[in-house]
Amino acid sequence: MSKPPIWHPFTQHGLNEPIPEVSHADGAVLYRKDGGEMIDAISSWWVTTHGHAHPKIAAAIAEQAARLDQIIFAGWTHRPAEDLARGLRALMPDTLTRVFFSDSGSTSVEVALKMALGYWLNRGEDRHRIVVMDNGYHGDTIGTMSVGARGAFNRAYEPLLFDVTSIPFPASGLEQATYDALDAACREGAAAFIVEPLVLGAGGMLMYSARVLSEMRSICAKYGTLFIADEVMTGWGRTGTLLACEQAGIEPDILCLSKGLTGGAVPLAVTMASEPVFEAHLSPDRARMFFHSSSYTANPIACAAANANLAIWREEPVIERIATLARRQEEHLEQLKNHALVRGARQVGTITALEVGEADGYLSDLAPRMLAMFRERGVLLRPLGNTVYVMPPYCITAEQLARVYGAIAEVLDALAIR
Structure with a gap:
């Protein structure tokens, strides 16, 4: 049979790398058509929270599909959307009173940027500068690429991107430079500051403290700059709390949510x-x-x-599962951090990360080599350059998690021998 005419994302087809077919999934396990099994250690690109094919979510999808599958939402409404809006209002910060629906993390950020610019225009104030953080990533549409880090991801599209003001990442010991740059940008009348709270995902799982997040929020509030929290990845428990912003005791002016919003089952986003x-x-x-x-x-x-998904959060001990998973990951990370090839072992909630060897950028040849080595060991891990991270579904068992970290240890040892 000839290869299907599919153009896969983030895939260089000229390398002819294998693309295995997944036939079905259950919990934290993906089942391949060839009979192999893979532990999903990255939640299928950070979306799957409670596990694949979760029976409650699957049942809700099937029931709704038989009743009402689609309806224009401009000038019309339906019960599932109204229930979801009320449910989100009950769970999320009190100051976030309005729910706008879209269909992906990128579009939720596009919506947030347009809301912020419209806010100032309609108030009659000339504020249109967006402030971003170095190494940030907010999506692959034109607006979201504009507020993300510039590089291999978006070099071809540079002529289409709008200018932004970028502040340095608040590396440990260098936080004051971040504060000073943000203060200067806000003092000059910035419209909004957008940031990934606590963890910069695609930028290399870079982590900073809740104290820094709180201070950045305070600076924005001092000058009236709108604070946009992109919790597309960090939301729904990934950092140990429902939202990462909770750990800093802050409430944003605009909040972006997607990925785990449906438990990872189908696309949906809200701003x-x-x-x-x-x-x-x-x-x-x-x-x-x-x-x-x-x-x-x-x-x-x-x-x-x-x-x-919201019902699962209300009715089941999800936070306790997250806390247990975080403790187990901490123990496994402790065993890896002294390996000769490991640098910068770190953790926030259920996210752990480390660098293998010296940094060599996102296009490092080490990434596809490690990906293949993990695949051979029955584990789905997709390194960001030389950064290996683990972000599993909350249902992963202790045994499955041990296999994930065991695979990382084996790959580290194999690389050290070469």
Whole structure:
């Protein structure tokens, strides 16, 4: 049979690397068509929280699909979306009063940026500069690439990207430089500051403290700069709490959520905004409405999946599972951190990361080599350059987790011999 005419994401097809077919999944395990099994140690790109094919979420999807599969959301509504909006209001910070639906993490950030710019325009104030953090990543659409780190990800699209003000990553001991740069940008009238709270994901799982996050929020508040928290990856328990912002005791003006919103089952995203942001667009003048939508905004099936996810958070001890998983990972990371090839072993909640050898950038030849070595050992890990990270579903068993870290140890030993 000939190869299917598929163009895979983040894949250089010219290398002819194998692309295994997955037939089904259950919990933390992916089952390959050839009979092999893989432990999903990265939650299938950070989305799967409670496990694959979760029965409650699957049942909600099936039930909703038989009742109402899709309806235009401009000027219409439906029960799953209304229930989800109310459920999110009950779970999320009190200041976030409005829920805007979209369909991916990238679009939730695009929405947030447009909300922020519309806020200032409708108030009659000339504030349009966006402040970002070095090494940040917020998606692959034009707006989200503009507020992300510039490099191999977006070099070809540079002519399309808008200018931003970038502040340094708050590396340990160098936090004051971050504060000073943010203060200067906000003092000059920045419209908004967007940041991944506590962990910069695709930038290399770079981690910083809740104290830093709190101080950055305070600086923005001093100058009225809108604070956008991109919790697409960090939300839904990844950092040990429902939101990473909780650990800093802060509430953003705008919040981006996706990935774990449906437990990772189907695509859905929301951008939650404070009442002032909503009211800036509220007018009898139709020209001041918020101009954003997509065909599948608030898809009923996706909303049903998200409602099932919220029910799991309300009714089951999810935070306790997260705490147990974090403790187990800490123990495994402790055993790896003194390996000769390991640098910068670190952890926030259920996310652990380490560098293998010397840094060589995202396009390091080490990444595909390690990916293949992990695959041979029945573990799905996808290194970011020479950064190996673990971010498993919360249902992963102690035995499965031990196999993941055992595979990392074996790969480290194999690399050390070469």
